[in-house]
Amino acid sequence: MADQLPETSLQIRTLVTPEGKLELSLESAPVKVPGPDQVLVRVEGTPINPSDLGLLVGGADMSTAVQGGTKDSPTISADVPAGGLRAMKARLGQSLGVGNEGAGTVIAAGDSPAAQALLGKMVTCLGGNMYQEYRTLHVSQCMALPDGTTAEQGASCYVNPLTALSFVETMKAKGHSALVHTAAASNLGQMLNKICLKDGVPILNVVRKKEQEDILRGIGAKHIVNSSSDTFMEDLISGLVETGATMGFDAIGGGPLAGQLLIAMEAAANRKMKEYSRYGSGTETQVYIYGRLDMSPSIVPAGVGFAWNLSGYLLTPFLEKAAPEVRERMHKRVIDELNTTFASHYTKTVSLAEALDLETLHAYNAKATGEKYLIAPNA
Amino acid sequence: MADQLPETSLQIRTLVTPEGKLELSLESAPVKVPGPDQVLVRVEGTPINPSDLGLLVGGADMSTAVQGGTKDSPTISADVPAGGLRAMKARLGQSLGVGNEGAGTVIAAGDSPAAQALLGKMVTCLGGNMYQEYRTLHVSQCMALPDGTTAEQGASCYVNPLTALSFVETMKAKGHSALVHTAAASNLGQMLNKICLKDGVPILNVVRKKEQEDILRGIGAKHIVNSSSDTFMEDLISGLVETGATMGFDAIGGGPLAGQLLIAMEAAANRKMKEYSRYGSGTETQVYIYGRLDMSPSIVPAGVGFAWNLSGYLLTPFLEKAAPEVRERMHKRVIDELNTTFASHYTKTVSLAEALDLETLHAYNAKATGEKYLIAPNA
Numbered sequence: 001m002a003d004q005l006p007e008t009s010l011q012i013r014t015l016v017t018p019e020g021k022l023e024l025s026l027e028s029a030p031v032k033v034p035g036p037d038q039v040l041v042r043v044e045g046t047p048i049n050p051s052d053l054g055l056l057v058g059g060a061d062m063s064t065a066v067q068g069g070t071k072d073s074p075t076i077s078a079d080v081p082a083g084g085l086r087a088m089k090a091r092l093g094q095s096l097g098v099g100n101e102g103a104g105t106v107i108a109a110g111d112s113p114a115a116q117a118l119l120g121k122m123v124t125c126l127g128g129n130m131y132q133e134y135r136t137l138h139v140s141q142c143m144a145l146p147d148g149t150t151a152e153q154g155a156s157c158y159v160n161p162l163t164a165l166s167f168v169e170t171m172k173a174k175g176h177s178a179l180v181h182t183a184a185a186s187n188l189g190q191m192l193n194k195i196c197l198k199d200g201v202p203i204l205n206v207v208r209k210k211e212q213e214d215i216l217r218g219i220g221a222k223h224i225v226n227s228s229s230d231t232f233m234e235d236l237i238s239g240l241v242e243t244g245a246t247m248g249f250d251a252i253g254g255g256p257l258a259g260q261l262l263i264a265m266e267a268a269a270n271r272k273m274k275e276y277s278r279y280g281s282g283t284e285t286q287v288y289i290y291g292r293l294d295m296s297p298s299i300v301p302a303g304v305g306f307a308w309n310l311s312g313y314l315l316t317p318f319l320e321k322a323a324p325e326v327r328e329r330m331h332k333r334v335i336d337e338l339n340t341t342f343a344s345h346y347t348k349t350v351s352l353a354e355a356l357d358l359e360t361l362h363a364y365n366a367k368a369t370g371e372k373y374l375i376a377p378n379a
Numbered sequence: 380m381a382d383q384l385p386e387t388s389l390q391i392r393t394l395v396t397p398e399g400k401l402e403l404s405l406e407s408a409p410v411k412v413p414g415p416d417q418v419l420v421r422v423e424g425t426p427i428n429p430s431d432l433g434l435l436v437g438g439a440d441m442s443t444a445v446q447g448g449t450k451d452s453p454t455i456s457a458d459v460p461a462g463g464l465r466a467m468k469a470r471l472g473q474s475l476g477v478g479n480e481g482a483g484t485v486i487a488a489g490d491s492p493a494a495q496a497l498l499g500k501m502v503t504c505l506g507g508n509m510y511q512e513y514r515t516l517h518v519s520q521c522m523a524l525p526d527g528t529t530a531e532q533g534a535s536c537y538v539n540p541l542t543a544l545s546f547v548e549t550m551k552a553k554g555h556s557a558l559v560h561t562a563a564a565s566n567l568g569q570m571l572n573k574i575c576l577k578d579g580v581p582i583l584n585v586v587r588k589k590e591q592e593d594i595l596r597g598i599g600a601k602h603i604v605n606s607s608s609d610t611f612m613e614d615l616i617s618g619l620v621e622t623g624a625t626m627g628f629d630a631i632g633g634g635p636l637a638g639q640l641l642i643a644m645e646a647a648a649n650r651k652m653k654e655y656s657r658y659g660s661g662t663e664t665q666v667y668i669y670g671r672l673d674m675s676p677s678i679v680p681a682g683v684g685f686a687w688n689l690s691g692y693l694l695t696p697f698l699e700k701a702a703p704e705v706r707e708r709m710h711k712r713v714i715d716e717l718n719t720t721f722a723s724h725y726t727k728t729v730s731l732a733e734a735l736d737l738e739t740l741h742a743y744n745a746k747a748t749g750e751k752y753l754i755a756p757n758a
Binding site for chain 2: 306
């Protein structure tokens with residue numbers, strides 16, 4: 001087996017120096033021969049998710065970014081302000097690989113039956129360091145895709161689909177009956193609406209533009225409020241009364257929005273109360289911040305009652321704590337509904353070198369709604 | 380029995396008018412004859428806690444307060460700004476009684492054995508509307524005090540003692556091993572330190588003045604940091620590393636402090652990590668806001684990791700959810716340690732009329748550390 005293997009794998013690396021420079025580059029690293037329970041995947045499609053950008057460009061000020069290197073081996077460097085440097089203290093001086101997920105063909109496999117079963121198959125992977133040509137992974141980090149599935153179709157099976165499914169699982173596990181979601185016209189937000197429509201879970205969508213309302217209406221969303229509207233708070237409270245949502249997932253993180261959700265949930269609960277309680281409604285409300293599109297602080301005003309909760313949220317610990325049957329059910333659903341509920345559409349497919357073209361990077365780093373880039377490391 | 384009963388009970392009332400005026404007054408209301416499971420308590424001592432002030436003066440601007448009425452029947456009125464009015468929407472136009480807790484003598488009791496057992500006893504009560512001469516309560520809202528206990532000694536058995544005990548119970552129930560507490564030199568903070576010292580629970584105290592450090596050192600507190608110090612964040616992180624505290628209780632609520640606790644907990648966790656994770660340490664951190672000495676919004680910056688939680692906290696729902704044996708254990712401990720761990724000291728004892736003297740109200744509404752007022756409605 002070993003003699004057929006590629007020896008090196010070109011990959012994107014990100015480094016923040018202790019002096020405050022972000023340095024992105026392409027590097028060639030030796031390919032690791034798979035152990036008994038491992039497979040070697042030729043990566044054919046790997047998406048650029050907001051969470052990947054957090055690692056790739058981190059706290060750097062990308063308006064200072066400059067292009068270096070050559071067309072085939074580009075580099076990008078940028079200044080990291082003091083605040084960003086402090087937040088990234090633990091990674092200073094370490095060259096890191098990027099890319100949470102992706103899909104590709106298993107071109108070598110370890111001796112175990114589980115590994116051998118994947119040989120030659122198109123698999124989807126959650127591995128980290130996927131922005132490279134060849135990635136060695138444990139079999140538990142891969143799922144076989146149905147025959148005929150392309151890498152593009154299978155590249156985004158984990159982060160967005162499982163996160164969206166985990167919202168509904170979390171809602172049920174914690175005894176809530178409806179959801180509110182912000183940045184709701186995102187790729188993830190659209191999946192979440194499709195899941196909720198299918199499962200009969202009321203969902204209130206918060207967007208900030210008319211076009212985003214239209215996107216969501218187009219896929220059948222019923223409850224949409226626009227945070228740019230003058231009547232936003234009133235609309236939000238009415239939407240929460242209508243849906244009964246007492247749990248929210250917020251992709252923005254910074255600024256007033258998460259606090260507004262909590263205030264509006266408490267106001268909605270108060271509308272249903274018969275007697276005054278000075279401490280608040282007593283209704284348990286929960287907002288999870290699962291993204292930080294806005295890196296400024298989150299603001300929680302008084303007036304949220306006393307049974308409110310604002311928390312961080314990440315898929316990985318959810319999956320670690322979930323019962324095996326829950327994980328299995330989620331995985332199965334992603335595969336079953338890969339071309340419907342969980343279909344991803346890419347604005348553009350780029351090579352590893354193109355991903356480090358400064359103009360291209362500015363384009364995907366804008367995180368525009370409906371825009372999503374795919375890297376094809378072996379194109 | 381009924382012919383010995385007082386017919387009316389003088390009491391403090393608070394009203395916020397829809398037009399935006401706070402009106403405090405003394406009113407005389409009919410005494411309710413106790414039902415089978417009820418007792419009538421002659422209230423002899425009832426403390427003014429910060430939580431009582433929240434109901435008494437609410438969102439009013441007390442710099443606009445003016446005195447009215449007579450010396451024996453004083454009134455106070457003040458303007459309520461738009462923000463305060465919005466927050467108090469649910470209570471507009473309702474005259475409300477004040478006073479969470481207090482102690483006094485049972486002067487009449489219903490027919491049930493539980494009620495009869497309390498007749499003639501000094502009891503401590505959690506009833507609301509305690510700022511009055513006579514209060515009819517269900518037996519479950521009263522605890523008999525040991526013979527010889529004065530109303531002053533027994534007036535504050537519930538709010539601060541049970542809240543302090545509930546912090547340690549919550550810490551254990553949620554799998555944490557140490558606490559951080561803000562406004563730590565308060566009456567409640569001192570009780571909490573005594574509990575933690577006795578139970579061997581490490582506690583990190585956050586104060587803002589040198590005198591408050593001295594108060595806590597005087598009762599044996601080991602870990603104290605001062606938020607006014609230039610090295611506050613560094614001291615806080617070191618204190619969290621030393622104590623291992625990953626749960627905090629914050630009495631301030633508004634401003635940066637709660638967020639600083641979360642940031643520092645994450646920084647302390649990162650100091651113990653071997654490998655970089657871009658999402659954060661993964662250590663579960665929890666800060667509860669149990670008071671709002673600062674009514675401005677709470678600020679949570681990025682950099683708190685992904686397993687952080689910021690929540691409201693109130694004693695009542697804790698007690699409602701607690702197992703009966705937990706409640707019983709807590710109550711027993713308060714009574715057993717009434718003159719040691721849970722001893723309250725009062726700056727001044729005032730009558731109902733004196734409590735509505737404007738100068739006196741300004742004095743207790745300042746919520747100065749170590750200052751606490753007691754109302755003696757029957758003095």
